[in-house]
Amino acid sequence: MKKIKVKDILGHSHSLMNDMVINTASQLENAYVIIKLDDLLKERGITQKDLAFLTGMRVGTISEIANGKGISWNKAQLISIMSALKLTNFSQLYEIRLEPTQHEEYEIESSQWIATKEMPNSVKDMYRENLLKSRGLD
Template identity: 55%
Template sequence: MKKIEVDTLIEGGHSMMNDVVMDTARELSGAHFVVKIDELLKERGITQKQLAQMTGMRVGTISDIVNGKGSSINKAQLFSLMAALKVTRMSDIYEVVLPEEKRKDYLMLQDEWVNNREMPVPVKEMYKKNVLKASGLSLD
């Protein structure tokens, strides 16, 4: 299992990613992106090379995925991995783990949003900030 901190992903993020995306992702500082493919390979007794042959991906691509390198995976690759490894959920391959306080806060805000059908105040504030930033205006 490979854990990658969100902050590390952001620092090494794609150079073409805009500031609004990066700033919004920073809200999850302290969270981890967990890659579980190495555990699946061990459980199934197969190698990265065999997985590459099963999926049609390059061995280097499989290695990058297993080691959490690169910033993206396309949906066809994800489906190919799921089919080859016979898993039923994306979370069997990848998972995002939030810090406990952030998780509790998000669950509360999620419930509020669903129940009231209105954006919670922190979401409205983020929305306003991001719209202004994207349009080149400031909050002041």
């Protein structure tokens, strides 16, 4: 399992993304992206080279995916990995883990939003801030 802090990912992505994407994503800066590919390979008794043959990808590409080195996720490649490893859910391959307090806060706000159809204040604030930025009024 490879853990990469979201803050580190955002630091490398800043030149590729607009400020609003980075600002919104940075609300999860203390979360981790968990990459489980190496564990999945070990569980199945195969190597990255074996997976490369199964998926048609380069071994280097498999290594980059396993180590979180790629800048973006290619959906066709991820689906190919899921198919080759007989995965039934994306979370078997990747996961985002929030800090416990943020996880609890998001659970509450999400449930309330769904129940009331009323956008939480934190989301309203984000919306307002992004709207102002998009109009150059920040």
